[in-house]
Amino acid sequence: QQQVKQSPQSLIVQKGGIPIINCAYENTAFDYFPWYQQFPGKGPALLIAIRPDVSEKKEGRFTISFNKSAKQFSLHIMDSQPGDSATYFCAASYEGAQKLVFGQGTRLTINP
């Protein structure tokens, strides 16, 4: 019940396309859903996060869509660029949890 399932494992998109990464969870106690971006040899960097009281959140070219009834959330990257090529992780947590539960990651490649 503590798992977060992420798909796809890898994704290749042409520059300017809109990659979409999906995550699903079981634990209904989760109420905080961040997305992290990780480049090779670096630690994960927070991109954007959402709480379940909203269905969508945008920050720059990054958008999170959240479906509470389906227990799913997704990351969309608008006008993708080669510099967006990285591994993306979704995660989940809740107020009393202390820890983040991460998905398995999606390796995204944006071709020029």
Place this chain on the structure above:
Amino acid sequence: DAGVTQSPTHLIKTRGQQVTLRCSPKSGHDTVSWYQQALGQGPQFIFQYYEEEERQRGNFPDRFSGHQFPNYSSELNVNALLLGDSALYLCASSRGASGTDTQYFGPGTRLTVL
């Protein structure tokens, strides 16, 4: 403003040895969490330190232990190293110990066990 820093960057040890990894949190942060990231996997929670105490532990054996100092910096110790302990060890800091407080990650320490 310095972010989360970790040392050393890389470390090579042999089976059975012991290792200590270090983490300095982001300025203003009082909580440190440690994660293990195996190659091609998402980070797995090891434990969290707040007010110099271990607050929660993930599914890791007692060979993994830690400490938090009065200045909020932290150490992760691993005893009796196994080949399977080879991974990137990440430290994350936050202001507060709740799971919903934003966690900022350091660059990690790459541990290789031979």
